[in-house]
Amino acid sequence: MKIKTFFPFILSALLLGCGSSTQPKVTVQTGLDRVSEFHDLFKNRRVGIITNHTGYDSKGRYITDVFRELKDVRITALFGPEHGIGGKASAGDTINSDLDSSRQIPVYSLYGTTRKPTPEMLKNVDILVFDIQGIGARYYTYISTMALAMEAAAEQGKPYVVLDRPNPITGKVMEGNLLNPQFSSFVGMFPI
Numbered sequence: 001m002k003i004k005t006f007f008p009f010i011l012s013a014l015l016l017g018c019g020s021s022t023q024p025k026v027t028v029q030t031g032l033d034r035v036s037e038f039h040d041l042f043k044n045r046r047v048g049i050i051t052n053h054t055g056y057d058s059k060g061r062y063i064t065d066v067f068r069e070l071k072d073v074r075i076t077a078l079f080g081p082e083h084g085i086g087g088k089a090s091a092g093d094t095i096n097s098d099l100d101s102s103r104q105i106p107v108y109s110l111y112g113t114t115r116k117p118t119p120e121m122l123k124n125v126d127i128l129v130f131d132i133q134g135i136g137a138r139y140y141t142y143i144s145t146m147a148l149a150m151e152a153a154a155e156q157g158k159p160y161v162v163l164d165r166p167n168p169i170t171g172k173v174m175e176g177n178l179l180n181p182q183f184s185s186f187v188g189m190f191p192i
Contacts, residue, residue, distance in 0.1 A: 031163025032057045032066055032131055039070055046076040048125035050149055053087030054133035063131050064103060075105055076124045081132060081145040082111040116148040119156060128153045130162045136169035138179060139188045147189060
């Protein structure tokens, strides 16, 4: 008896799910997917990129490959946050600066002896680009890395571009407490 009453509801739900939707299909694009639209921003400039293992576009191309396809753009430095460029270091591990041998460019650590790019690190950079997928929470070091690098770029008079990525937890629901500024740290710098 219960199955017979429940069956029309299940059938209706299945039919509704299979029917064509009048909603248009929406494709989400990240800032990296659209970087070629802003080519003039990067043209004839030496680009420094702050990124990690999340710096891929929707076609599966890594950020350095995307920028290399732009005419008259040269990548002169990479900067890695906590966990490093490859995202393989454990939380809290010190990351050392290195040389990317395949690209022949320096990889500066922003989670080692310094967390803010120094003037020396930025001397061969005309524009600084940030492209890291966050986790949708205020208590994470990537926001702090972004802020300190933005501050360093401003101090050196260099443009700073954030290639936006959507919040993975939709950004529709806000939960949790605001950070009490008394407890500000690199894990949570701002009362957001």
